Amino acid sequence: MTDRTSALEALDRCLRNGLIVSCQPVDNGPMDDDDTVVRLARAAVAGGADGLRIEGASRVARVRQALPEALIIGIVKRDLPDSPVRITPFLSDVEALALAGADIIAVDGTDRPRPESLKALIEAIHHHGKVVMADCSCLADAGQAHRHGADIVGSTLSGYTGGPVPAEPDYDLLQQLAQTYPRVMAEGRFNTPGDCTRARQLGAWAVTVGTAITRTEVVTQWFVEATSAPRRASETAIATER
Numbered sequence: 001m002t003d004r005t006s007a008l009e010a011l012d013r014c015l016r017n018g019l020i021v022s023c024q025p026v027d028n029g030p031m032d033d034d035d036t037v038v039r040l041a042r043a044a045v046a047g048g049a050d051g052l053r054i055e056g057a058s059r060v061a062r063v064r065q066a067l068p069e070a071l072i073i074g075i076v077k078r079d080l081p082d083s084p085v086r087i088t089p090f091l092s093d094v095e096a097l098a099l100a101g102a103d104i105i106a107v108d109g110t111d112r113p114r115p116e117s118l119k120a121l122i123e124a125i126h127h128h129g130k131v132v133m134a135d136c137s138c139l140a141d142a143g144q145a146h147r148h149g150a151d152i153v154g155s156t157l158s159g160y161t162g163g164p165v166p167a168e169p170d171y172d173l174l175q176q177l178a179q180t181y182p183r184v185m186a187e188g189r190f191n192t193p194g195d196c197t198r199a200r201q202l203g204a205w206a207v208t209v210g211t212a213i214t215r216t217e218v219v220t221q222w223f224v225e226a227t228s229a230p231r232r233a234s235e236t237a238i239a240t241e242r
């Protein structure tokens with residue numbers, strides 16, 4: 001049995017049917033600092049998370065130090081002037097995440113203009129002895145990533161490569177992925193426990209939840225929107241009665 005096969009079998013034991021909590025606060029918001037990310041990660045593990053998704057090599061290193069046993073999916077996000085690819089675009093990002101202690105490194109798995117090829121990124125991650133997750137937007141992305149050797153394919157980028165972002169997770173893509181690949185991460189707008197149950201029923205290997213657990217501003221906004229609409233309606237009714 002190769003090292004890679006045994007590493008993947010060990011991963012299956014940890015993550016199959018597991019929950020990964022993505023600890024990525026709202027950019028530049030009041031929770032967007034390293035200490036808060038470490039606390040979010042600790043809280044997620046205390047709540048039973050099987051893994052963590054952490055952005056930035058320095059934050060991966062901080063979380064690794066705080067939680068030596070945690071399973072960490074590391075990414076680097078960048079806004080590039082000449083490419084829409086944001087998630088771990090450079091070989092230097094892969095190296096930094098590997099040195100920081102990520103177990104799994106996720107990269108953009110879409111077929112869009114990019115500074116370094118997907119194949120080169122996947123090879124580099126394997127060279128560092130790490131597991132590759134490809135963040136995909138469609139079935140074709142996953143096919144290409146899998147051919148290049150990606151170990152995990154995720155629905156992460158469905159809805160984020162153009163046009164309005166849908167409200168629901170992409171269950172159709174998830175089902176297609178799960179029928180085709182052995183390790184499929186349901187990720188992207190899985191905002192309720194019910195969404196996660198459905199992901200599992202459709203064959204997801206694991207589910208990643210971010211916003212609904214770690215972006216307080218966004219979740220607060222959901223509640224504000226849900227509660228303010230009726231209030232406005234009743235205010236209108238009162239105004240009309242007067």
Ligand SMILES: CC(=O)N[C@H](C=O)[C@@H](O)[C@H](O)[C@H](O)COP(=O)(O)O
Pocket residue numbers: 022024075156157160187188189190191208209210211212
């Ligand atoms: C599209 C993109 O850049 N997704 C990012 C990937 O790391 C994060 O912003 C998401 O929070 C993460 O994928 C989890 O998804 P959700 O927050 O919907 O549970």
